[in-house]
Amino acid sequence: MWQLYQYPLCPHSRTVRLVMGEKGIAHNLVREHPWERRDEFLDLNPAGETPVLVEDRSGDVLIGTQAICEYLDETNPKTPMLEGSAAARAEVRRLADWFGRKMWQDVVAPLLEEKMFKRIISRASPDTVRLRESMRAANGHLDYMDYLLDHRRWLAGSRLSLADFAAAAQLSVVDYLGALDWRGHENAKNWYAVMKSRPGFRPLLGERMEGVAPPAHYDKVDF
């Protein structure tokens, strides 16, 4: 059985969970707080980051969102994550990186620091300037989703792909942290409503990070 090392608000682990949910791959969740830098976890992944996926019988260890998702896609054909021509696959990978790295850096990492780490770990007050900047950046990412969805059925093209799950995973953490304003983003909002009804989303929306409560609309499909 697969063991996924993660914590509820890790958007990268959420990407993996959504992909496993789509593909119907059974797995257990193992709670890991990477900021605690546990020795056993550093032995698994010297980068000290979630997600890590371990097959407890074979001992296989898979590390990193892109590497894990590509592995799951290569070994499990259900709901393919990277379909089409080499150019179409490159566009999926570009956007998986856009959301998983750029949106993470611009929006999700600073929000997690200000709204989660400072609340539950350092007990400091959030930096309101940085919060405002992150929320402005979140708005920019919603604009970009609107733009893509003006031209395409799904974010990377005519097919549902890893790009959609990577984007939805990052967005779901921003939403949990109360930093999304959907006004003026009809395309992105409609797309996110569809994503929320996908198989992997429900268990994920039911979970809570201790000490950090989401807004009331967070787990509603109609928000």
Place this chain on the structure above:
Amino acid sequence: MWQLYQYPLCPHSRTVRLVMGEKGIAHNLVREHPWERRDEFLDLNPAGETPVLVEDRSGDVLIGTQAICEYLDETNPKTPMLEGSAAARAEVRRLADWFGRKMWQDVVAPLLEEKMFKRIISRASPDTVRLRESMRAANGHLDYMDYLLDHRRWLAGSRLSLADFAAAAQLSVVDYLGALDWRGHENAKNWYAVMKSRPGFRPLLGERMEGVAPPAHYDKVDF
């Protein structure tokens, strides 16, 4: 013909150049300084980052190191970059990300800022504390290469792979900036000497970034 948008010290573009060199894929270099945020370049890649690879006849635009390298590997079988089982491929992707993202963040990005941007753009003095930290981090990455090469022929396993080219590309920029100390890193040094003799390396080592001179040993295979 492929047009690669890059600048000489962009380590991500160097990864793509090494892969194209291995595969014998003809391409032109287009000089792009992403920090100038040229409108035409932002139209190509809204992330404003190099590398971008454009096929000028078909108009295909490929963006991002991993997406480009996977595309080149899928469409050109010479010197495969991701061979073996799904688990072996996951290990290649883990290490390509380790060097392309973690070593970049820990070592290469701060070095470029202190030793290139401050010299040629802002004309400020480098922050010596940050330089020392980057060089210490570079040493840690060499330790990790030594460790991997104690157990394996190449960085990701028994086969030469994208992980080796990603690592060599980052390392070559650190070396250009005079921040490598090979003492005590025999494994990594021997591996890098082999990498330096690969087909894509020679043209790359002959180039210079204006205003930033490399140390004398930089382009020697025997260093």
